[in-house]
Amino acid sequence: MSLSPGIKLCGTHRINGTKLFGPVKMSIAAGGWSCILGSSGVGKSTILRLIAGLPTGGRFEGSITSSDGRPLANRISYMAQSDLLFPWLDVLGNVTLGAQLRGEAPDIEQAMSLIDQVGLQDHVAKKPATLSGGMRQRVALARTLMENRPVVLLDEPFSALDARNRADMQELSSKVLNGCTVLLVTHDPGEAARLGNQIFLMTDHALKPCSVPATPLIRDTGAPETLKCQAELLSALRSQVS
Numbered sequence: 001m002s003l004s005p006g007i008k009l010c011g012t013h014r015i016n017g018t019k020l021f022g023p024v025k026m027s028i029a030a031g032g033w034s035c036i037l038g039s040s041g042v043g044k045s046t047i048l049r050l051i052a053g054l055p056t057g058g059r060f061e062g063s064i065t066s067s068d069g070r071p072l073a074n075r076i077s078y079m080a081q082s083d084l085l086f087p088w089l090d091v092l093g094n095v096t097l098g099a100q101l102r103g104e105a106p107d108i109e110q111a112m113s114l115i116d117q118v119g120l121q122d123h124v125a126k127k128p129a130t131l132s133g134g135m136r137q138r139v140a141l142a143r144t145l146m147e148n149r150p151v152v153l154l155d156e157p158f159s160a161l162d163a164r165n166r167a168d169m170q171e172l173s174s175k176v177l178n179g180c181t182v183l184l185v186t187h188d189p190g191e192a193a194r195l196g197n198q199i200f201l202m203t204d205h206a207l208k209p210c211s212v213p214a215t216p217l218i219r220d221t222g223a224p225e226t227l228k229c230q231a232e233l234l235s236a237l238r239s240q241v242s
Helices: 044-052 091-095 097-101 108-117 133-146 163-176 189-195 224-239
Strands: 007-015 018-028 033-038 059-066 076-079 151-155 181-186 198-202 207-210
Touching: 007 044, 018 044, 018 059, 018 198, 018 207, 033 044, 033 189, 033 224, 044 059, 044 076, 044 151, 044 181, 076 133, 091 097, 091 108, 091 133, 097 133, 108 133, 133 163, 163 189, 181 189, 189 224, 198 224, 207 224
Parallel strands: 033 181, 033 198, 076 151, 151 181
Antiparallel strands: 007 018, 007 059, 198 207
16 A cells, blocks of 8 residues: 555535535645544535545535645545445455456455454355345445555444444554545544544534544543543534634
């Protein structure tokens, strides 16, 4: 895996002439976790799709650049809100889908290790229709981690999980993606407080950086610094500070 770049996004996004957000300026630090926290409909997922180079249903006026000056294409792994599993493939087939689509031989050993780490070792041969929503989300997470890209975009990757699995998958992702440039979209102040080297609060009017604890990732959910950060983020989110 190549060195993970920082990313800068500056600009405005409009849908049918109506401004969704902007102008915004965001600098995503290289090799760490950055979180975008905000309510529904303010454009968080759109920012991920813009960085990933995917259609957004609107028009972006601005720039997206990497700190090393190289194109971001082919250096990004993206996990959408929907699991996007192929219904005719089993768990192993979905986790190794990226390699298959590129015409490469998948690393079955690595795939099986990730399947085991997300707790689905007993479900390897099952199709998505037989899995719960949380299990499907864990398959999608394993597929994303399997891609081994320097830039990883995660759109609410833990939202369908119960509290125990959510904490476990946060810790697994933090370990596997160590050194990657990760941008996480979340509605959960506690998740942002636990995972963010940087945290941005996105509202209808602005994208603002928030204070983060000085403690290293992944933070203890019960630590005073984490709880203080969580409370501050929740208060800012509820008041929709602009």
